[in-house]
Amino acid sequence: MLDVVVLVSGGGTNLQAIIDAVESESITNTRIVGVISNNKNAYALTRAKQHGIHSECISPKDYASREEFNERFLEKVDEMNPDLVVLAGFLVVIPPQMIERYRNRMINIHPSLIPAFCGKGFYGLKVHEAALERGVKVVGATVHFVDEGTDTGPIILQRAVEVCPGDTPEMLQRRVMEQAEWKILPEAIDLIANDRVKVSDGRVVITE
Structure with missing residues (x-):
């Protein structure tokens, strides 16, 4: 357990x-x-x-x-x-x-496809404001292990979400939550609970 x-x-x-x-x-x-x-x-x-x-x-x-x-x-x-x-x-x-x-027992959910829009100062709505300002067509979320850097630990799961015309930061934030964050965070925990996640040379390997 x-x-x-x-x-x-x-x-x-x-x-x-x-x-x-x-x-x-x-x-x-x-x-x-x-x-x-x-x-x-x-x-x-x-x-x-x-x-x-x-x-x-x-x-x-x-x-x-x-x-x-x-x-x-x-x-x-x-x-x-x-x-x-x-x-x-x-x-x-x-x-x-x-x-x-x-170490390798602490995970974080970040509302972007790391390494885009991550690191110091990128949290909450700021991430989505930056993505819209840059004009990207795809955003998403990342679950990663926590290390000494900001959003720099080994990546476990990512999921992409499309940006729609007319999106506001709030609309995009909600869609990223619903389509990515709320899916991949539970999925990552389940993988870890069933001993399917290994870290090797700073990268995550998911086993069958």
Whole structure:
């Protein structure tokens, strides 16, 4: 059984996609053991509560220094003893010691086809604004392992989504969520839960 902790800052639509997939058993061998947010008003915490999942808020604002927060944050995650940590719209920089401890056991969903529109400053609507400004015809989402860089870890899954004439950033964001993010994030978790994902020379190999 794969024990998963989900980290989320906002509404938690990707969290909901994971919860729904676990409950419908399209994600197998998996249970969500906790949800952590840095935002006490995040609707994600309500979603967790509604499904009987342990949830907590831990915010950098409540600590005198970033070091103190990082230490407590890592302690909180460790207390839940996860096999996999999932970043589902989590807007806090992950401490280096946590990346090291959960090497190839922490994944992130990013709303573009990496390496396009990724890295520092590219998050949320900013990604879709940049894509529309550039005039690309295809966008999408990527699930990748987390490493020391921003959106630079080994790529697990990607899915493309077409840009439509007249798209606004909000319309494009919604379509990328519905057609890509909410599909490939649960799929990646299921692959990991069934031991089908290996990292070799910095690349992901998915086995049958």
